[in-house]
Amino acid sequence: QVRLVESGGGLVQPGGSLRLSCAASGFGSDYNVIGWFRQVPGKEREGISCINNSDGWTVYADSVKGRFTISRDNAKKTVYLQMNSLKSEETAVYYCAAVQVYGASCPIMPFEYDYWGQGTQVTVSS
Numbered sequence: 001q002v003r004l005v006e007s008g009g010g011l012v013q014p015g016g017s018l019r020l021s022c023a024a025s026g027f028g029s030d031y032n033v034i035g036w037f038r039q040v041p042g043k044e045r046e047g048i049s050c051i052n053n054s055d056g057w058t059v060y061a062d063s064v065k066g067r068f069t070i071s072r073d074n075a076k077k078t079v080y081l082q083m084n085s086l087k088s089e090e091t092a093v094y095y096c097a098a099v100q101v102y103g104a105s106c107p108i109m110p111f112e113y114d115y116w117g118q119g120t121q122v123t124v125s126s
Contacts, residue, residue, distance in 0.1 A: 001026045002025075002026040002027055002030065002098075002115050003024070003025045003026050003117075004022055004023070004024055004096050004097065004098060004115055004116065004117035005022070005023045005025075005117055005118070006020060006021065006022050006094060006095065006096050006117045006118065006119060006120040007020070007021045007023070007120060008020040008021050008120060009094060009120030009121045009122045010121075010122070010123070011123045011125065012086055012122070012123070012124055013124070013125070013126050014086065014087060014088050014124055014125070014126060015085055015086065016086055016124070017082070017083060017084045017085075017086065018083050018086065018122060019080055019081065019082045019083070020036070020080065020081040020083065020094055020096075020120060020122075021078055021079070021080055022034055022036070022078065022079045022080075022081075022096030022117060023076070023077060023078045024077040024078070024079075024098060025077065027077070027098070030098070030100060030114075030115075031053075031098035031099055031100050031114070031115065032052060032053045032054045032100055032101060033050055033051065033052050033053065033098065033099050033100070033101045033106040033107070034050065034051055034053065034072070034079040034096055034097070034098055035047060035048075035049065035050035035051075035096065035097050035098075035099070035106065035107065035108060035113055036048045036049045036050070036070065036079075036081045036094065036095070036096055037094070037095045037096075037097060037110055038090070038092035038093065038094045038095070038122070039092055039093050039095070039119075040091070040092045040093075045095070045110045046061070046092075047061055047107075047108035047109055047110060048060070048061050048063075048064055048068065048081070048094075048108075049061065049064065049068055049070040049081060049108070050070070050106035050107065050108050051070045051071070051072055051079060051106060052101065052104065052105065052106045053072055053074055053079075054104075055104050056072075057104050057105055057106055058070055058106070059105075059106050059108050061108065064083075067083065067084050067085045067086075068081060068082065068083050068084070069081070069082040069084075070082075079096065081094070081096075083122075086122075086124045087124060088124045088125060088126075089124075090122065090124050091122060091123050091124045091125065092121075092122060093119040093120065093121055093122075094119060094120050094121075094122050095116055095117055095118075095119045095120075096116075096117045097110070097113035097114075097115060097116045097117070098113065098114065098115040099112060099113045099114050099115070100114075
């Protein structure tokens with residue numbers, strides 16, 4: 001059974017940092033790209049970053065460039081999202097998702113992904 005599990009969410013003060021993890025299980029060769037997304041109630045899901053596990057290609061949304069870093073540990077089938085200088089408006093549920101992509105790229109639009117985790121809450125507040 002294909003499964004993605006996010007962890008690492010929690011409460012952090014503005015300007016603080018968190019590292020999210022996305023652990024994959026049950027996959028054969030069904031995917032090579034992991035993306036991170038976030039969603040606030042009443043708003044559309046937003047793409048933050050993605051990484052192509054085959055060649056390390058990464059993409060970041062403009063809103064997080066220079067503050068967030070995506071990385072992978074292929075042996076552990078885990079992708080990480082290091083989030084620094086967090087802002088209160090970044091309070092949201094954060095999701096990871098997986099898809100198979102052909103070529104050196106990774107998509108950042110939610111509709112392009114096939115498998116989703118259950119999400120982890122990140123609250124940025126003093």
